[in-house]
Amino acid sequence: MELSKWINSNYLTPEGIADVRESVKAKPTMKYCVLDNFFLPERIDAIIAHHATLKFDEAADRTGHDMVILPYDGAVKWADGNDVGAEFYFAEEVKEYFCYLLNRLKPPRTSVELKLRWHKPHATGFWIHSDSVWRSIVAIMYFNKNWKASDGGLLQLWRPDEASYDKSTIFDNIRSDQRLDFLNENQRLKTNTPGGGWPSHWPHQSRDMILVDQIVPAYNRLFLCDLDADPTFHSVTPSCDKIRTGFVYWLNNESHPNFKGK
Numbered sequence: 001m002e003l004s005k006w007i008n009s010n011y012l013t014p015e016g017i018a019d020v021r022e023s024v025k026a027k028p029t030m031k032y033c034v035l036d037n038f039f040l041p042e043r044i045d046a047i048i049a050h051h052a053t054l055k056f057d058e059a060a061d062r063t064g065h066d067m068v069i070l071p072y073d074g075a076v077k078w079a080d081g082n083d084v085g086a087e088f089y090f091a092e093e094v095k096e097y098f099c100y101l102l103n104r105l106k107p108p109r110t111s112v113e114l115k116l117r118w119h120k121p122h123a124t125g126f127w128i129h130s131d132s133v134w135r136s137i138v139a140i141m142y143f144n145k146n147w148k149a150s151d152g153g154l155l156q157l158w159r160p161d162e163a164s165y166d167k168s169t170i171f172d173n174i175r176s177d178q179r180l181d182f183l184n185e186n187q188r189l190k191t192n193t194p195g196g197g198w199p200s201h202w203p204h205q206s207r208d209m210i211l212v213d214q215i216v217p218a219y220n221r222l223f224l225c226d227l228d229a230d231p232t233f234h235s236v237t238p239s240c241d242k243i244r245t246g247f248v249y250w251l252n253n254e255s256h257p258n259f260k261g262k
């Protein structure tokens with residue numbers, strides 16, 4: 001698999017790669033980058049055309065342990081070798097490339113999970129969570145042409161604060177059918193129950209979370225993030241009347257002691 005047959009050449013030159021790596025290094029806590037016009041136009045359009053032919057399963061995307069419905073409003077089709085894009089999704093070269101952009105090493109034993117995603121109009125959003133500990137890297141690709149910030153569906157990044165404010169509103173016991181508009185209204189909030197929980201070595205107590213960035217889920221935009229560098233708590237705001245689509249790529253660290261796989 002040749003990366004140059006898939007990716008915008010701007011992200012493959014030594015200078016382009018160096019620019020991305022430096023931008024990641026400069027991030028103060030969460031180590032991520034946002035790459036616009038990531039795929040070659042014919043590749044992204046073929047992926048999107050294929051995506052439009054698929055069926056998506058909401059229950060498979062939202063059902064957690066003990067059959068609890070999670071406050072993550074999406075539907076999934078797990079990618080496999082037959083999907084357009086599979087040659088890219090599961091390539092060793094892509095694993096190496098993503099790790100290199102993030103200034104990190106690839107774990108010794110890895111696998112890729114890839115969710116092709118579909119979100120209905122007026123999706124209620126995703127509550128703040130961290131992707132699980134054995135997921136070493138996440139890459140999210142967005143397919144949505146002419147998407148505006150006001151259309152919602154924003155990926156929000158949250159930093160747990162060391163300080164706790166008495167005035168911070170507490171949000172716990174988030175219901176799966178609840179529209180999470182309060183995510184747009186609180187740039188600081190307090191919670192004891194992020195999805196995925198706090199890292200086990202952290203004291204378990206309510207923490208203030210501070211909103212540090214929001215990414216518009218726009219066409220051919222890639223969000224790439226190192227989950228080993230920081231838990232990278234994130235959420236998604238409710239959306240308006242448009243369907244929102246994309247995919248989520250996880251590089252699993254199969255050597256992690258808690259690795260459970262899909």
Ligand SMILES: [Fe+2]
Binds near residue numbers: 131
């Ligand atoms: Fe997530």
